[in-house]
Amino acid sequence: xxxxxEFLEKKASxxxxxxxxxxATESSVIVNNSVSETVNFRNxxxxxxxxxxxxxxxxxxxxxxxxxxxxxxxxxDDNLNILIEKCVETTKNTPEDEFNSLPxxxxxxxxxxxxxxxxxxxxxxxxxxDYLKKLEFAASSDKKIVNxxxxxxxxxxxxxxxxxxxxxxxxxxxxxxASSVTVAxxxxxxxxxxxxxxxxxxxxxxxxxxxxxxxxDQTIRKLSPKKIGSEKIAIIFDKRIAKGILxxxxxxxxxxxISRGTSFLKDKVxxxxxxxxxxxxxxxxxxxxxxxxxxxxxGVKTDTLILVEQGILKNYLIDTYNGKxxxxxxxxxxxxxxxxxxxxGNLSFKDLLNSKSKSLYITETIGHGNNIVxxxxxxxxTGFLVENGEFKYPINEITIAGNFxxxxxxxxxxxxxxxxxxxxxxxxxxxxxxxxxx
Amino acid sequence: MNNFFEKSDIxxxxxxxxxxxxxxxxxDGELYLENTKSETLLxxxxxxxxxxxxxxxxxxxxxxxxxxxxxxxxxxxSKNSLRQSSENLKSTLKSVKGxxxxxxxxxxKKYYDNINPIEQKSLNEKIKILNEVNNYLxxxxxxxKQVTANFLGEQKSVEIIRSGxxxxxxxxxxxxxxxxxxxxxxxxxxxxxxxxGGRQSYDFYLKDENWKSxxxxxxxxxxxxxxxxxxxAGEMKVVLGPGWPAILIxxxxxxxxxxxxxxxxxxxxxxxxxxxxxxxxVTIVDDGTIDNRRGSLTIDDEGTPTEKTVLIENGILKNFMxxxxxxxxxxxxxxxxxxxxxxxxxxxxxxxxxxxxxxNQTQDEMIKAVDKGIFAVSFGGGQVDxxxxxxxxNCTEAYEIVNGKIGSxxxxxxxxxxxxxxxxxxxMVGNDMxxxxxxxxCGKAGQGVPVGVAQPSILINKMTVGGTKL
Numbered sequence: 001x002x003x004x005x006e007f008l009e010k011k012a013s014x015x016x017x018x019x020x021x022x023x024a025t026e027s028s029v030i031v032n033n034s035v036s037e038t039v040n041f042r043n044x045x046x047x048x049x050x051x052x053x054x055x056x057x058x059x060x061x062x063x064x065x066x067x068x069x070x071x072x073x074x075x076x077d078d079n080l081n082i083l084i085e086k087c088v089e090t091t092k093n094t095p096e097d098e099f100n101s102l103p104x105x106x107x108x109x110x111x112x113x114x115x116x117x118x119x120x121x122x123x124x125x126x127x128x129x130d131y132l133k134k135l136e137f138a139a140s141s142d143k144k145i146v147n148x149x150x151x152x153x154x155x156x157x158x159x160x161x162x163x164x165x166x167x168x169x170x171x172x173x174x175x176x177x178a179s180s181v182t183v184a185x186x187x188x189x190x191x192x193x194x195x196x197x198x199x200x201x202x203x204x205x206x207x208x209x210x211x212x213x214x215x216x217d218q219t220i221r222k223l224s225p226k227k228i229g230s231e232k233i234a235i236i237f238d239k240r241i242a243k244g245i246l247x248x249x250x251x252x253x254x255x256x257x258i259s260r261g262t263s264f265l266k267d268k269v270x271x272x273x274x275x276x277x278x279x280x281x282x283x284x285x286x287x288x289x290x291x292x293x294x295x296x297x298x299g300v301k302t303d304t305l306i307l308v309e310q311g312i313l314k315n316y317l318i319d320t321y322n323g324k325x326x327x328x329x330x331x332x333x334x335x336x337x338x339x340x341x342x343x344x345g346n347l348s349f350k351d352l353l354n355s356k357s358k359s360l361y362i363t364e365t366i367g368h369g370n371n372i373v374x375x376x377x378x379x380x381x382t383g384f385l386v387e388n389g390e391f392k393y394p395i396n397e398i399t400i401a402g403n404f405x406x407x408x409x410x411x412x413x414x415x416x417x418x419x420x421x422x423x424x425x426x427x428x429x430x431x432x433x434x435x436x437x438x
Numbered sequence: 439m440n441n442f443f444e445k446s447d448i449x450x451x452x453x454x455x456x457x458x459x460x461x462x463x464x465x466d467g468e469l470y471l472e473n474t475k476s477e478t479l480l481x482x483x484x485x486x487x488x489x490x491x492x493x494x495x496x497x498x499x500x501x502x503x504x505x506x507x508x509x510x511x512x513x514x515x516s517k518n519s520l521r522q523s524s525e526n527l528k529s530t531l532k533s534v535k536g537x538x539x540x541x542x543x544x545x546x547k548k549y550y551d552n553i554n555p556i557e558q559k560s561l562n563e564k565i566k567i568l569n570e571v572n573n574y575l576x577x578x579x580x581x582x583k584q585v586t587a588n589f590l591g592e593q594k595s596v597e598i599i600r601s602g603x604x605x606x607x608x609x610x611x612x613x614x615x616x617x618x619x620x621x622x623x624x625x626x627x628x629x630x631x632x633x634x635g636g637r638q639s640y641d642f643y644l645k646d647e648n649w650k651s652x653x654x655x656x657x658x659x660x661x662x663x664x665x666x667x668x669x670x671a672g673e674m675k676v677v678l679g680p681g682w683p684a685i686l687i688x689x690x691x692x693x694x695x696x697x698x699x700x701x702x703x704x705x706x707x708x709x710x711x712x713x714x715x716x717x718x719x720v721t722i723v724d725d726g727t728i729d730n731r732r733g734s735l736t737i738d739d740e741g742t743p744t745e746k747t748v749l750i751e752n753g754i755l756k757n758f759m760x761x762x763x764x765x766x767x768x769x770x771x772x773x774x775x776x777x778x779x780x781x782x783x784x785x786x787x788x789x790x791x792x793x794x795x796x797x798n799q800t801q802d803e804m805i806k807a808v809d810k811g812i813f814a815v816s817f818g819g820g821q822v823d824x825x826x827x828x829x830x831x832n833c834t835e836a837y838e839i840v841n842g843k844i845g846s847x848x849x850x851x852x853x854x855x856x857x858x859x860x861x862x863x864x865x866m867v868g869n870d871m872x873x874x875x876x877x878x879x880c881g882k883a884g885q886g887v888p889v890g891v892a893q894p895s896i897l898i899n900k901m902t903v904g905g906t907k908l
Contacts, residue, residue, distance in 0.1 A: 047507070049506075051511070053512040053519075068489045068490065070491045072492065074494075094486055097485045147703065183704050230908055232908065262629070364823075366829075366830050367819075367820065368818060368819050379830070380828065380854040380904070397854055401851065434905070434908060438673055
């Protein structure tokens with residue numbers, strides 16, 4: 001069982017009290033516990049079971065404008081005594097930084113709304129095994145599938161965040177995650193693909209059979225890929241890749257990248273950075289949302305934030321430290337976004353495919369080719385050639401490249417947004433990018 | 439050495455009994471105990487931004503029967519917690535039986551000293567160097583707009599308790615020092631990153647103010663990039679410099695030669711043992727036994743002493759990298775490649791220091807042999823799809839080659855190739871093998887472990903360069 005609020009609160013207040021006694025003028029502490037149980041199957045047989053019980057504590061102490069932090073997985077008082085003493089000692093020896101401080105008291109969350117993030121259901125390993133059997137049966141029904149691996153994880157977490165301004169709050173969350181990875185083979189090639197479902201509530205999880213079948217279908221259609229020539233061509237990003245482009249955007253508007261001057265979007269607030277119709281929102285209060293929360297990791301209340309409206313950048317993602325540096329108030333985005341998404345576009349998925357006589361539909365990218373300093377983008381890619389709205393044949397061993405500054409101005413979105421992850425995008429088309437192949 | 443039972447309500451012999459009892463009907467398994475102390479010191483934007491210290495303690499209990507792995511981990515080294523883990527393992531493996539495999543090779547060799555690098559240099563000394571780095575760089579070039587420098591130090595103590603009370607221990611130091619700079623000139627921004635590290639004290643790497651050479655290198659890369667023009671797009675010849683560009687080897691063949699993917703037949707290499715997978719003259723080894731290197735280990739995370747494993751010899755595929763589980767199922771022996779990020783994770787076969795050995799040619803000969811292509815010197819990272827064999831790596835410093843001569847610098851681009859065929863396209867192997875500077879972390883199944891790479895300069899006849907210039 002995951003530890004209760006009372007246990008976590010007791011540890012938190014012990015730490016705050018001790019830090020004060022040892023000379024800290026302010027301090028904050030997060031105590032968390034996370035219990036996960038995973039069962040893995042491979043080729044319709046049990047492959048692995050894994051239970052993890054993780055405790056963690058992290059403490060930040062301030063002496064005036066000096067700051068230092070420690071973290072540990074060992075919550076015994078003996079150990080905490082040594083660590084907090086070390087933390088306060090290090091704080092004394094760390095140079096001052098005028099922007100170091102706890103959040104402004106009036107920005108802290110006053111109430112904790114129930115966002116429906118915790119499902120008390122306990123799924124026994126035998127139930128996990130039943131789910132995975134169904135999944136693997138569906139995933140391996142086609143004889144082109146030569147290997148299946150699937151996984152079911154139940155996670156229950158609890159945390160308390162407390163600071164010397166009197167803030168003390170936390171709540172339980174849960175997640176149930178199933179995934180299927182399949183390998184297909186024909187005479188010419190071997191390919192791998194996957195599908196995945198993650199929900200706060202067990203009853204909302206995708207049907208096991210559907211999940212397995214989806215993974216298998218996506219893998220089989222990748223067989224016998226071709227390599228195409230190098231050209232400028234419209235790129236359509238599958239939703240699971242399009243969300244990555246949205247995440248890169250979020251990194252580029254984080255207050256740390258902005259205050260350090262290391263983002264291609266610095267000084268772009270109130271300027272048009274996306275094509276006309278694009279809206280980007282970060283909405284923390286979606287019930288059962290995978291990224292939902294009441295406050296950020298500093299305790300600052302997190303409200304819905306319009307980041308982009310009709311293509312115009314409206315807000316950065318601001319935490320306390322970088323906010324003070326930029327002379328802006330924290331908007332509760334320490335640690336990033338909550339439920340971040342592009343609003344739907346006007347075209348159906350089909351109309352988007354049909355909008356060009358020839359395009360590339362990308363289902364997977366590999367490599368770390370995002371540079372938020374320059375905006376340059378270059379990654380390896382796998383996908384399909386689309387002609388007149390039809391998937392013609394699979395493609396691999398190509399790269400796609402461009403610069404986000406241009407790419408953002410040439411985005412067209414479909415109207416098929418769904419909330420599968422914490423960051424979500426409808427299917428996305430970007431014109432003007434370069435494919436390198438043969 | 440760490441005494442994991444000192445502050446616990448369970449004695450060593452009680453723990454040993456639980457281990458022996460739990461594993462008695464299993465094929466393999468162990469109790470893995472770990473205590474890691476680590477620190478981060480970060481200078482950024484002219485200030486010490488972060489001084490933090492982490493202490494992480496926990497155990498992972500593993501039982502294996504045939505192909506099935508049961509694992510349970512916790513932070514609390516207590517009677518209750520260990521018993522609960524034991525029950526979890528037993529319930530997973532209730533219907534299977536095995537014979538415990540006792541055999542584990544022994545060695546007295548050690549590849550690093552039992553030190554705690556964090557305690558070997560005071561906080562004030564480290565802060566002083568970071569400030570000197572900042573001042574040195576900012577006084578060197580007026581175009582510098584940002585400097586980030588950090589120290590990462592760690593000491594990891596592990597103990598492996600096997601059935602019957604057999605105990606194996608290791609204490610692993612690890613440090614890293616990184617510098618990153620951003621330049622701005624005429625409205626254009628570019629960055630450069632460089633770092634050094636290994637299983638040693640900070641002083642070993644930073645004596646005689648040689649942190650300056652790390653700064654100089656980061657600044658040099660950023661300056662080159664400031665003058666870079668768009669990279670070409672399409673297939674062409676590629677010359678790779680020595681050292682860190684060996685990420686190519688790591689991605690193109692390294693992952694595909696890990697035992698688990700080959701036992702499961704999901705690697706593009708699984709049916710190529712004994713066959714030609716690289717050009718003649720290409721020899722690749724994975725070596726855990728080089729003193730003080732980032733990827734070196736005295737014993738792996740199952741207790742097996744590490745070794746130098748020949749993967750490809752003169753173009754022929756010779757060995758996969760194995761942990762105990764995959765070795766047993768493939769009827770071979772562990773190569774000491776069983777690794778885990780920490781006690782939260784199961785063991786997987788992983789790389790250590792992956793190296794292509796020197797040949798006879800010079801870098802000059804390679805450049806001269808290229809009419810149109812690129813010369814890539816520095817890389818950011820890479821990734822591979824082991825099933826299709828396609829891999830990428832991202833260059834952060836590269837130049838065009840025109841008619842046998844090095845031309846202008848080009849913008850960072852991703853290079854993509856096919857693992858099983860790309861090493862057959864290696865047409866020249868240089869005589870200048872070099873180790874990387876000691877900064878690599880390899881990710882697999884959500885676990886990051888420190889690794890090293892090395893190679894001489896090489897000429898690859900055909901690779902796709904992911905630029906924007908058609």
